[in-house]
Amino acid sequence: MIDDLVILFSTIACVVVVFRAIRLDRQLPWFGPGTEPRGPGNDAA
Amino acid sequence: MLRSLYISLVYGVFLCGGFIAPFTFGLGYIWVDTFTPQNVAYSIVSEIPVSEIMAIAAILAYLLLDRKRPPGLNLITILVATMAAWVTFTTFNDPVVPVFALGKWDWAIKTIIFSAFMPAMFRSRVQIEAFLQIYIFSLAGQFLPFAGKTILTGGAYGQSFGLVAGNAGLAEGSTLATVCLMVIPMIYHLARYSIILPRWRVMKLIYAGLALACMIACIGTFERTALVGVVVLAVGFWMRSKRRLLYALMAAGAIFAASGYVATSKNDWVDRMKTIATYSKDNSAYTRILVWEWTLDFVRTHPLGGGFNAYMINEIKLPADKEHPEGYTDKARAFHSIYFEVLGEHGWVGLGIFLSLFATSFLTLRNAALKARKMPGMEWCHDLARNLQISLIVPMVCGAFIGIAFQAEIYYMFALAVMMRHQVRSAERLQRAAAPPAVFDHALGTRVALT
Numbered sequence: 001m002i003d004d005l006v007i008l009f010s011t012i013a014c015v016v017v018v019f020r021a022i023r024l025d026r027q028l029p030w031f032g033p034g035t036e037p038r039g040p041g042n043d044a045a
Numbered sequence: 046m047l048r049s050l051y052i053s054l055v056y057g058v059f060l061c062g063g064f065i066a067p068f069t070f071g072l073g074y075i076w077v078d079t080f081t082p083q084n085v086a087y088s089i090v091s092e093i094p095v096s097e098i099m100a101i102a103a104i105l106a107y108l109l110l111d112r113k114r115p116p117g118l119n120l121i122t123i124l125v126a127t128m129a130a131w132v133t134f135t136t137f138n139d140p141v142v143p144v145f146a147l148g149k150w151d152w153a154i155k156t157i158i159f160s161a162f163m164p165a166m167f168r169s170r171v172q173i174e175a176f177l178q179i180y181i182f183s184l185a186g187q188f189l190p191f192a193g194k195t196i197l198t199g200g201a202y203g204q205s206f207g208l209v210a211g212n213a214g215l216a217e218g219s220t221l222a223t224v225c226l227m228v229i230p231m232i233y234h235l236a237r238y239s240i241i242l243p244r245w246r247v248m249k250l251i252y253a254g255l256a257l258a259c260m261i262a263c264i265g266t267f268e269r270t271a272l273v274g275v276v277v278l279a280v281g282f283w284m285r286s287k288r289r290l291l292y293a294l295m296a297a298g299a300i301f302a303a304s305g306y307v308a309t310s311k312n313d314w315v316d317r318m319k320t321i322a323t324y325s326k327d328n329s330a331y332t333r334i335l336v337w338e339w340t341l342d343f344v345r346t347h348p349l350g351g352g353f354n355a356y357m358i359n360e361i362k363l364p365a366d367k368e369h370p371e372g373y374t375d376k377a378r379a380f381h382s383i384y385f386e387v388l389g390e391h392g393w394v395g396l397g398i399f400l401s402l403f404a405t406s407f408l409t410l411r412n413a414a415l416k417a418r419k420m421p422g423m424e425w426c427h428d429l430a431r432n433l434q435i436s437l438i439v440p441m442v443c444g445a446f447i448g449i450a451f452q453a454e455i456y457y458m459f460a461l462a463v464m465m466r467h468q469v470r471s472a473e474r475l476q477r478a479a480a481p482p483a484v485f486d487h488a489l490g491t492r493v494a495l496t
Contacts, residue, residue, distance in 0.1 A: 003208055006189045007048065007085065011055045013182040014076055018058060020241045021175035022066045028240075030114065030169035031471035033422020037240055 049086040056082055056090050059099065067106035071166040072179045074099040074159065078453050079183035084209045100159055107166055115165045116467035120405050121459055125161040128398045129154060132353070135391045140352025149353035153451035160456035164463035168471075170425070173464050174241050177231050180457065185255060187215045188225050192258035195265025202267035202317060214452070222271035223443040224454050225259040226278050230432035232256045238425040267317050269330075274443045281435035333381045333446070335361045340380065340389040350392030356380050383444035383455070399450065403441055406462035410434045413465040416473065423472055430465045433458065 028035050059073030077099050083091045132153060140146035167176045187207035194206040209216045215224060236252035263271045283292050320330065339359045343351065357377045365372045380386040387399045414430035417423040437458050449455065483492040
């Protein structure tokens with residue numbers, strides 16, 4: 001039971017990171033300042 | 046079957062993502078290397094060479110589609126390449142156990158070469174963060190079940206509570222404990238500076254939970270190395286803290302309370318930790334010292350090392366104990382130290398390269414942190430470089446007691462140091478390009494902008 005929950009959590013988190021990273025990597029500059037995305041949930045931007 | 050199908054689908058996501066953005070193949074390689082889906086699933090991905098497919102796809106995709114803004118040649122990459130060449134030389138130049146040497150070389154060389162390639166694949170801030178996120182969430186597959194089962198059972202020495210059983214890689218207690226401690230500074234950084242996952246309060250709770258789970262899993266291994274690592278990590282965080290006096294007082298109080306507890310209580314964990322002080326009476330710890338003495342003797346006659354797994358020829362004479370009143374001889378005892386492992390296998394040259402890699406990586410991270418601190422908008426880079434310094438110290442110290450010199454986790458740290466260097470240098474170049482043209486004014490003794 002614990003193992004199955006962990007597999008679910010770990011893989012879902014990885015897939016979310018992959019999708020978000022692919023999208024953000026195209027939108028944001030690669031280097032220097034200004035690499036912070038703007039929008040809800042990113043209060044530091 | 047359902048588990049295998051689901052994990053195969055996730056593997057497919059990484060493969061498909063790679064065709065959209067080539068660095069996803071690199072993320073897939075890290076996922077395969079850390080989560081080891083081939084060991085977690087029962088079929089499909091367990092029947093194909095998942096790691097090789099992802100590594101070849103990553104290298105081909107980079108060479109054919111994604112060769113923009115690579116990091117320049119640097120000392121760490123040169124040292125990693127030299128290490129790859131040197132271990133190949135010692136493997137094929139009359140190793141003491143040829144078959145076993147070739148077996149270890151086969152996986153170690155892949156780790157070394159891919160780590161040299163990683164900085165070319167992960168260049169942007171998003172790519173570097175994706176590397177860290179995937180690494181930590183993949184590793185969660187090992188430390189989360191370990192932490193959960195430690196809470197339920199109280200933990201035990203030599204237990205495989207993670208998704209993968211056995212006594213190798215991350216399934217081995219002291220390796221898992223060391224890696225758990227290494228990632229805590231990375232988690233701390235992501236909790237404050239993540240841009241890939243939203244900075245919602247719930248995310249901070251998730252990161253705090255992950256760090257706590259790392260610590261519980263680490264303690265639950267009952268490894269003495271884990272206790273050493275906890276102290277190293279605490280000192281690392283204390284050194285970078287702004288309230289050193291307050292934390293020093295808190296630590297003194299905690300140590301006082303803990304020593305009182307240790308002196309008066311009797312439980313398995315405390316009993317195990319107490320053996321640190323009586324290592325000469327404990328065969329496991331004492332054997333390590335004898336193996337290290339054997340290694341020093343061995344390199345006197347083999348200064349270039351004996352090739353991978355050279356320890357297999359050792360014969361260690363152990364003193365008498367209850368079971369063996371006459372004393373006995375133990376054969377093929379592992380090195381149990383990254384330094385003696387590299388020394389015995391690859392001689393003084395190998396050890397020199399290995400130590401240089403640690404020193405260069407540490408100084409590169411320090412340099413990156415110092416430069417990034419002065420640059421506006423690069424606070425994340427400063428914070429990450431400083432946290433990675435702490436992460437790097439953990440295997441440097443814990444590694445003195447475990448043989449993980451060719452595990453990927455250490456080489457990821459070298460690769461991350463190159464990535465941080467590339468980030469800072471690229472930001473500097475941008476800053477210079479954005480600054481108005483200037484000339485040196487001899488009267489003022491400084492550069493002044495042309496207006």
